Amino acid sequence: MSNFDAFFDYIQKLSGIILSEDEKRVFLAHFKPRKLLKRQYFLQEGDVCKYAGFVVKGSAKTFRIDDKGHEHILKLSMEDWWLADFESYYHLTPTRYNIQALEDLELLMVTNAQVEEFFATIPAFIVMQEVIKQNYAIANQNRVQAALSYTAEERYDDLVANYPHFLQRFPLNVIASYLGLSPETLSRIRKNASKS
Amino acid sequence: MSNFDAFFDYIQKLSGIILSEDEKRVFLAHFKPRKLLKRQYFLQEGDVCKYAGFVVKGSAKTFRIDDKGHEHILKLSMEDWWLADFESYYHLTPTRYNIQALEDLELLMVTNAQVEEFFATIPAFIVMQEVIKQNYAIANQNRVQAALSYTAEERYDDLVANYPHFLQRFPLNVIASYLGLSPETLSRIRKNASKS
DNA sequence: AACTGGCCTTGACCTGTATCAGGAAATATA
DNA sequence: TATATTTCCTGATACAGGTCAAGGCCAGTT
Structure with missing residues (x-):
């Protein structure tokens, strides 16, 4: 239950909209808590990223293994971030990345189909999604610029x-x-x- | 007028929603056509990116000049793309980038305030915005990964x-x-x- | 037709970062 | 406590890609 409190805070903070008790119940009904131990995989190359996981506690790395067997970390995620390869998650295509726990993880998981079915009418969630995409686009743009120059x-x-x-x-x-x-x-x- | 036809096609294609004649009139009323000659600047470092410009024709580069005076191109834009530094555009902060025409440009320009005032109720435009942000986030994620590894x-x-x-x-x-x-x-x- | 400036290539050389190898310190495991 | 294992550092060497310099080619201008 305290899992969800962190999540509700996050949604309300990002969206600037307070959730009603009814809305909270919808989240409780459809987000699935899950734990992963350090070193366990959330996603492996070739899989479809069916779930996005909100990180309640712990951390993880998103990485790729190149031809020479070297690991390249694309993203580090911790509390109040999401675990997912969004390309695979939205398009349901096989992912090129691996996601592995760096510390024990507590997640709240959901599929994109569930989001569209159950959360498409919750204003706070809609705004939150927009803000996430916008922030992620901007952050990655700045990171491209840093990496290249x-x-x-x-x-x-x-x-x-x-x-x-x-x-x-x-x-x-x-x-x-x-x-x-x-x-x-x-x-x-x-x-x-x-x-x- | 044919300016806007390309724009309407783009919105309808990205959103999967057909625009009504009334909706089209709203765009005609608030998007401002503008031309830029090759080498002219759309945006300069330090300015706030007040406008986003839809590219009807032509192309442009978004770049930064480093301490040594070298130019680093972050983005190349052409027909059916947008000219803007989204970070500056959404947050109204001074930009770190320059945007300059590589070929003569025909643009349709709009401010974020106008978008919120006039287009927040047009479903096709809302969906289009989501798709753009999502695609841009994914494209940049892949580019980070390419640049780093x-x-x-x-x-x-x-x-x-x-x-x-x-x-x-x-x-x-x-x-x-x-x-x-x-x-x-x-x-x-x-x-x-x-x-x- | 000659001139100019931008674009592209090539060669020689230089530098930042990777790679390889070894080892010390800290942390986990038995 | 002893023993792996992981993490971090350091030195020697190699290489990808940058920098500098020169020249050729082409399009636009006079």
Whole structure:
């Protein structure tokens, strides 16, 4: 039950609309709580991402394995974020990504079909969806720009400035992969940074 | 008037909803046609992106100038796309980008305030907006992944596979910048590719 | 027809970042 | 407590892609 309180807060905060008790009951009826242990997979390459999971507690990485067997982290998710490959989720196509728990996870899961059937009439949820898509589009746009035109060090500085909590929460090899760097390079950048 | 026909087709195609004559009149009343010549700016760094412009004809680049004076192209836009920095447009914050015409442009312009006042009740427009945000979020997600984990050659191959018309339409130095490469490197990649 | 400026290529060289190898410190597991 | 395992650092070396410099080609202008 306290699972859902965090979720309700999130919807209300993002949408700016208060949920009625009736509306809350609709969420309770159709969002399915689920737990995953550290290292368990939420999604694997080739699968269709049938569910989106709201993260109540814990964290996860979305990543791809390249031809040489190297892992590239595209996204790090924690409380008040969603676990899903939205491309696969909306289009029901096989995903190119893996999503794996970095810490034990508590999720609230739902399918896109359920969203369309049960939540299409709840204003707060509609607005929330719009805000999420908009924010995600903008965040990714900025990340493209950073990836294409910033040096490794600039990207790290950017992370320190904008997502300092990532550094407390995730090991440095995970951060390195998220920044598109080898762990060695990140280590050297940090060594330099601490000097100046 | 034929300006608007292309726009109406676009809305109807993206939303899957036919526009009534009354609805079309609302668009005619509030979207403002505008022309820009090649090399003219639609937006400059530091400005607020007050207008979004639907591209009826022509093309443009969205780019940033780095500390060393180098240009990095974030986005290339042509017919049936929008000209705007959405971050600045939605939040009314100063933009970090420049948008400049690569060819003579014919646009239909609108402010976010107008959208909220006049188009918030037109279902086709609402659905269109959702689809745009969703597609843009997904496209940017894939581009982040490409920028962080693909080699220069893989990124070029990706472009050839997914956006072959870009190559016909834009000079190679523009393509190079869009891929995050120097023109010299792109030239060498193409030379190799044509061999095999 | 000559001139100009933008576009593209090529070669030589340089630099940032990856890779490989080893090891220390911290953390989990027995 | 002992033993793996993971995390992080450091040094040596390799390589992808950037930078600099030069020249050719083509379209537009005079």
